[in-house]
Amino acid sequence: MHDIIAFLPGVIIAVVGLIALLMEAYKKSADQIYGLTIAGILAALGVAIAALFGDSGTAFTGMIVYGGVASFGAVVILLGSLFSVVVSRDYLMEIDLHRGDVYSMILLSIVGMLALASANDLISFFLGLETMSICLYVIAGLIKDKKTGAEAALKYFLLGAFATGFLLYGIALIYGATGHTNLTEIAAVAEPTLMFMGGSALLLVGIFFKIGAVPFHMWTPDVYQGTPTTLTAFMATAAKSATFVAFVLIMSRMLPESDTDIWTNVIQVVAILTMVVGNLIALAQDNVKRMLAYSSIAHAGYLLVGLAAGTPEGFTGVLYYLFAYTVMNVGAFSVIAYYERNKGLDFTEIESYAGLGFKFPLMGVLLSIFLFSLVGIPPFVGFVGKYYVFAAAINAGLIPLAIIGVLASAASAYYYLRVMVYLFFKDSHKEYSLKPASLLFSSAVVLMAALTLYYGIEPVLPFSGLIELISSYYSL
């Protein structure tokens, strides 16, 4: 297979991103660029879905992998990006950010994510991560007339640059210990020397920062709060999925069989901290956006449980969970963005949600579906994802970890259901009339809810296939 075909989704997005930049320079209307963005993502998504069933291998002299896990990662990233971009139009118009350059920034950041999720070399891993992060720093600072926007961008940039320093030093030490940057070549010669372990530790710090795992999570709530809501969804799903897929690739390809223990022990501790701290702080949040930020920290914890298992089953669970998390989280953020659009940007306090559920029942019901799924209640996809992740941990003998995960997940029901209580069972103090949602927006959110439901019941259907598809990548 030609190298460019192997990275075709990324190439399509890169070309579309550059065209979008040029169109902006020639003052084409934002709607045209918006349309082009969606068309480009759809095209790339089609190619990535086709590649799911194709062969896999490496391309660009071993710098990237294609097919298999990389393709699945690309599908999840592009799905999250597609939904976030589609629901962004109305919201961004409200805050004067429906502009071509914003969409081209999103596209360029997707290129970075796709490179990250197919990295087979620490160099392409680093470049993908940085391309993604630099665009996200900008996206975090888009709202300029409020302090939260500036705070988000500055905090994210400074802490992110710091984390990148750790990551680079880790890569340098691993290169020093093994003499290679290619993941499989490192695995062939790696030995648990002090230098290799030090490099691994620093590399892990960098990755933990990017996925917002405790104790490197401090930036998450402020950044998520200061970013335009629909783009927060993009940041919380696509970016996180890309980093997790890269994490899976590194764990399954770079570590020699005998050495996974040392990493998984670290990941276990971080997973426990992340689940417990994320859920506990989320309990105390009165701002729905911040609550979702802490809940996304908790979800990173559940994902780490699958990685801590360190088995093909665990990696499969993580990949499935990423898909589930992407669909339900973008959905939840979209509905929040819809409510916010009606009442200015400060409309994220939970008090102001009182009685909103009956004002526009469709949105109230949709938000409830996403929240139920985030809790992990059957028959929604969130439950299936959690099941696979925790089952993998139990089969790998990590029973205390799985128990803590399930308990933390049960505690999370309080803060998710609390939003629903406000939506449907509290009377509103003021009279609002909600603006109608556009057809494109509504159909995108309904589609996400449909996916949440469909994949929630898919495992019991006779023609189920997603989890088999993912696990087939590891049976080779």
Add this chain to the structure above:
Amino acid sequence: METYAFVLLAVLAIATALGMILNKNTVNSALLLVLNLVSIAGVYLLLQAQFLALIQILVYAGAIMVLFLFVIMLLNVDEEESLFDKFRIKYLVAFLLGVVIFGQILYSLGGVTDMLPEVSSEMVQIGTVEAIAEVFYTDYLFAFEMTAILLTAAVVGALLIAQYKVKDSGETE
């Protein structure tokens, strides 16, 4: 001789890096950073990476540091003056002398414990522009192209952050 130069440059690099962090005066910090970058360039030269050493001096010690200094001096002019008030030639001599002596100590220590790096004959060939270009456009083509995207994104992003508000007519406010 080579190992001696390496120890000397390494000590200089670490000392200036520490000095840069610990110094309270921003201009002094920036100047120490220049010294640090130059000593790293020296290390590259010892590793036979001539091209990298040259680029290090041209890009980092030259262009980027000038930019740093401009920014610092534009932000607070008072600090800049204090640099020349405080500057004493004896401090510089003392600093360099200290580096040389410390380097000598480390060198003799390294000789005893057998920890000094060796430069192999293969390394002589890797630092040339031709050798770099060859791997750049073959083995590391993907990295090269990703870097292009990364830099484009960084430039556009910097503009997006810096512009205050764009009106429909395209004029900045």
